[in-house]
Amino acid sequence: MASQDKYRLPTNVKPRHYALTVWTDLKSQDFGGSVVVHLDILEETSTIVLNCSDDLDLGMAAILTGGQQWQSTQLVEKDAGRLTVQSPSALPAGSEVQLKIDFNAKLRGSMNGYYKSAWQRDGKTEFYALTHFQPIDARAAFPCWDEPALKASFTVTMISHLDTVNISNMPATSEDAYDATTSDFTGLSKDVQWKITKFQESPPMSTYLVAFANGPFEYKERLVEMPLSGRTVPLRVYATPDIVEQTQFCLDETAKVLPLYEAIFDIEYPLPKLDTLLASDFDMGAMENWGLITGRKSVYMVDPNKRDFSARRGAARVQAHETAHMWFGNITTMQWWDNLYLNEAFATFIGEDIMLTRTHPEWKVSTAFITSHFNQALNLDAKRSSHPIEVECPDANFLNQIFDSLSYSKGAAVLRMLANHVGEDKFLKGVSLYLKAHLYGNTVTRDLWDGISEATGQDIPRIMNNWVTEIGFPLITVTESPNGIHVRQDRFLDSGLPKEEENKTIWSVPLEILTVDKNGQVHIDKTALLTEREKSLPVDTSGTFKLNAGTMGTYRVLYTPDRLSKIAKEATKDNSALSLKDRIGLIYDIAALSTAGLTPLSSLFSLVDIWRNETNYMVWNSAWTNIMVVIHAFSAAVEIRDRLRAFGRSLFLPLVQRLGYDFPDGEDLETAQLRKTAINASAHGRDESVKQELLARFADYMKSGTYERIPADIRMITFTNAARYGGAEEFKALFKIIENPLNAAASDAAIHAVGATENLDHINEIVEYMKTKARDQDVVSFCFGMAENTVAHGHLSRFYKDNYDALSKRFATNSMHKYLVQACFDCGSTEHEYKDVEEFHKDKDVSRYSMALSQVLETIRTKIDYIERSREDLSRWLIGWEERSK
Template sequence: MSSETLPASTYRLPTDVLPKHYEVTIRTNLEREVFEGIIIVHLNILEPTNTITFNANESLSLSVAALALSSSDGSVQSLKPTNKAYDSKTERVSYSFADTLAAGTNATLRVGFTGVLEGGMTGYYKSTWDKGIYSLTQFEATYARKAIPCWDEPLLKATFAVTMISQTGTVSLSNMPAIDTSSFIATPALVDDFEKALYSGVESGEWTVTRFETTPPMSTYLLAYANGPFKYIESSYTSPLSGKVRPLRVYTTEDKIHQAQFALDVKRRVMPIYEEVFDVEYPLPKLDTLVANDFDAGAMENWGLITGRTSAFLVDPNGTGITTKKRVAGIQSHEVAHMWFGNIATMEWWSYLWLNEGFATMMGQNIIIDKIFPEWKVDSEFVTNQLNKALRLDAKLSSHPVEVDCPDANKIGQIFDNLSYAKGASVLRMLSYYVGEPKFLKGVSLYLKSHLYGNSTTADLWEGLSQASGTDIGKVMENWITKIGFPVVTVSESEDGTKIKVRQDRFLEDGPAEPKDNETIWTIPLSLLKTNADGTLTIDRSIILNTREAEFDVDTRKPWKLNADSPGVFRVLYTPQRLSLIAHEAAKTIGSAFSLNDRIGLVHDAMAFAKSGHLKISAALELVNILRSEREFLVWDGISQNLSNVVDTWWENTDLVEALNVFRRELYVPLVKKLGFEYSDQDDADTSELRTRAIEQAALAKDPGTIQELQQRFARYAETDDDHAIPADLLKITFQIAIQYGGSQEYNAVAKLYDNPKTPSVQAAAIRALGATQDKELIDRTFEIAMKARDQDVMFFLFGIGQGNPKFRRELMWFFEENYHILDKRFEGNFTMRYFVQASYENLSTKQDVQHIEEFFKDKDTSKYSQALAQALDSIKARAAWIERSTEDLTSWLNGAK
């Protein structure tokens, strides 16, 4: 993604003229599906120039602009542009003027604009619901320019005063509270026919003017507004810092508002906690959330007006599974974290995206959620859901650094990935463990206070953390952020049992790194757990490995372990003998030296090493076998993910898959029999989730009893519409099994649930399930439904087939390629094509697949999804290498040679 050979001016706006305040007036016509408006930008002329350059997308039609210059004597000079130039590649408009604009001049640029409310989920766009449409914005990363002419870069902050003119009876929303909703009375301020047309119908009452308070200084990508028939529920919180009471609302359409209470409750609970830990008060007078039917990303942190899709924020009050509640709570808290980390202190440029997303992930979905839902064990869950998600992607040659050089903002969509989010969060979590959470949070507070309403870089965060911790954080963290990949720490033990020798090398998923890919030396906090002379256990978090190799004193005759509690962004490779000893110690149900986090990390490390060839797959499976008495859901969750990955790797070897299924049934069917199919309010989260995972895995492993039970429950559900027939936690697997083992009757029933879902969870389960059919005619019907689906849902149909239906995995590839040009055109304006590439290819597993894909794309413009394509190809190559390396060992172990 680097374009270092090109000058910054190729991608960045000139800085001779900068905005300081926008007056934005927008008229939204939902019936005609158009918008029009005027923007008045107050400018600082910093250097002499006769040209003003700003961003505007070609979809935005601009009227003639006018520039007003204010003189010191109070007079105003009006200038018209002598020339207008447009660069479609950089989406820039340049107005030239006959006179040179002097430095220090205060100027006001006035531009009218018109646009269409399209359904592309970027810019100012339309979303549909049962009774019509409504409108909302999505401006990150570079889509504000699709709605208004503006200086569309994070560094170029300004204040915004928004006025919305909308059909009477609709609701208008923006970042700030409304200050005037009375009908507009015509005044001489209406300077031309274009502006007069904006206010047409206001005096008669058909249209309503809504003015909003002026925002603090902020980046254009955080500006937001919406218009439609919204309803809301409301709560509030009291600031622990000032005592102010701020209103909190969730808006959506009337058919869904009853599902918004849980998200509102989470927001109410986390707001005062954020203020306390940051020691910075939330600066806006309100915080709304708008839930939309059509949304490209999961959610968006617009300052004062969070937006997001239904599955991100809605929870059925009459019965929702714990997984849905966790997702909604995590997303709501993540977006609230951005109100400080991203909105108050904003990245200087998109290269620092991880500052926003990594921090909001670590803070919002780990530290803060743990304070309101401690029973969810979110720090342990982080090991699987964030840390290992990051390590799996970062183990590819096609990975990229957390802080990635991305001069061209048009390509920023590629790095909204698990490296910016999950790895960014993971390195921050590692740092928090290293310096201690109190010092970490103090450093974050210092950082925020130093950059209130400004912009920042990674170095600025390290400065605050260094000040709080007394450690040179930049030195410790440099390579974790700026270099690609992560290390494997290989451990050997001295013969006398008194020392360990450790060595770091870059870890790659398909085998040892070649010297040219193995040059980085990371500063690794080793987190050494050891047994003291008196038998007590301690964790030394001060030990650092910052050389290729080092030795440390450890009594290896007693329990010990590196990366204790799994905070480190690295994997630890023990000898097979030591791994066996650790596994048996971890398997103790009482008095184990190793924590829940340790056990989760052991499983992920062992299976990753099996894939890379550092460890035999039989040794990794033996570790799983030793842990079969495990009681914690989160360990079983890690086991489930890894066993599913093994099955998905050897998916074309039917004999091996059946042998793997036998092993899975041995593990999970006893859990199903123990826990049953009924959920109770008395169950803790761990019990509920373990029951769900056991039933899912037993069903996927083709256990007849589990399949029969789920089929019977689906039949009762379809016949009676009785929601109690299928517990909310089992919707996904029940729908999937019903279709996988059923025919057109079951398919039609699920298709109806997709068309008319009671909740987002029901629709999500139906989408995935429709891809599980084993019937060729029905899978073709699924492809047809997918092509007619909402833009935001198409990728989930593809993932449902790619991940869940090996029989039609290559049919999916052919479908994508046959419809490539249609999909490429339909989704050219947002992030979605990279997900199509991922869904269509990453589950394949032969060298022939690699050759076919490379041939298909050789004449395509892959610039907006080249990262996803390279990562998919790496995934296939790694699977193929694993099959070649480990099939014999896997077969032998499954046949009983354990």
């Protein structure tokens, strides 16, 4: 019998090939076409069940068997994203049939399925169309078997207006005029000049990777020679004409990483080309469609005439990530979405760490990984409402919730830990073996462990299984004795010690013990693996030692106060045994431990105070990030908040006074980023001199209309400063930047920054703009900006609650609602706010954002307890610091 799973398709048939024809009318914003699916009948059946969205208006359906004529079939009513086709006669097992279905629909406006995106040409709004199918929206563009394991090849044909460009996964084989008067497609206007573009057949792939787009695109192109095959592969980056000149950096980064991946994986890139399309409206950051990457223009655009490290690093990270997917995810695909991390964690670790370390060593991305992924993941995983990396998700409607920092960042962190433990070369060899064993196939976690086990000779499942199948991560508590150290592992929770029933998991923990011998030589013991609850280890505690050397392990470490003080002082020495990664990891560990009540909050400030002479911008940025968290938490306690700001100014204002505000050409990256961090921290610390300088620079922009005196590195803080302290003219100028499509990075910065205004009329204007004018993708960014402003918190909450029905409908099919819940309520820190969120959602259908809601409620509860527990300790430390500073 065929499988009968209410969430999964029956297994009695399997698609082998799709011949898909799609016509697009950008003027009417309609599309339609037909799909012919070549099917293998695995079990005798008279019904065929596939996926189909209610968006599609279905026309004729027919089955062709054994070379006979098409036989009309009965379409049974669509239900829960499925379509049942009734065959006129039984289809025998082992036979091959073709199923043909016609369809028509409107282009969506929801950033998924086949949807429209707006852009400005000569002051007029025009539209183009593109696809975003991950995870389950191919069914919104054409009837299909929309599950990752049901791979098939695709031959795509596109019919469009004569003056537009068609692109898809594969290269075009032909393009000709098309006579609509002889067409059978209903809805295709006879009064328009059409053309037809045919594309090469693709390799077998999952439906979520199918892609096509139609619009007035232009492109930049270059060729790369691939190291294994010696083939020359054309690379293109497509965009609308107004921004195409800002795509060169993306193109050049693609040319760097694609050949390197082929060499690292020892597997040829299988497609004849790789394109990237920059979109004005996009749900996520970018998407790895095979041969046609798509992504937000603000992520990818880089002005070739301006120095903008953040824009370059951001574009490079995203493109390296998406290009890694051409192997991870596209050639070899997870069996089902519960193994999403096999795609996303790999692309995050290999793309954003291993690859960019090779292409941009000066960026120190492996160190930045601690702030961009490691800490973000552990902060979320420290909650009871977290989930395992490998999370059960039978219902496809639940899928958007697991595209989070656990699937991406925690998954990447545990892979990074494994690579460090076994050695990066052996790890990559195992990855290559894994890919080769499953080319064009689908995999589960065990397949990956098998490949790495073969390459290393180690029992990888024993080491790794609990890291991906169990919720949470360990806290390693270190105590000392005359004979060495005693270590114990327990689950770490940011709300405090776990209950007994929450503390069952025993992880295999690479302890990575750093020691310094009597000659000053640093040693790291990579063999120490904690596989039990606790054990004693021989370590010379008379000298320097530290666990989790390089912050490579996915865990926190708790030392005695005396040992922590010794480690902190060691870090201040010239030629310290502690690396940059160690120092950054220590800051985040102490901040997390203080949140959980396992160490006083004052420990964080004592550490930062000891490190006043630190020169590395990443350490300072990590310190300020954590200080800002405390400032936001204590924003209602005015005396503590003001003292925290004064402490921040004492750290960073001397750096501003030394480094100034300008970023000269040729300056080293370290100095530039240290200046950026110092200005940002001093401005948020409400320093008057920095405030006035930034206001003056924004005033120059309003007079000249150019960003000459607002370097890209301090664009965000300059805009934020203007919103907070400026009047009506500054507010109007910021909205002019928001609506200027020529500079997406500046527009994004202004969207976030404008929420800093403390003018209630301006806050109300932002709320109205979000309701009536803002792009869907920008609503959440507006909200996150307002969330950093305590004056706006009440307005933010009311916006969500007053417009809940409209927002639920607006974001019904994409991933935005979960982020909206976080943006509007994560800032809460009182019992009243907790009860308000809980009560409002009691009678709501929260199935599409249930995890985000649980995490928000837990965040507020943890914050309430943290503030109450830490208030006296923090106040006492700040008063003491104030006295010492006089």
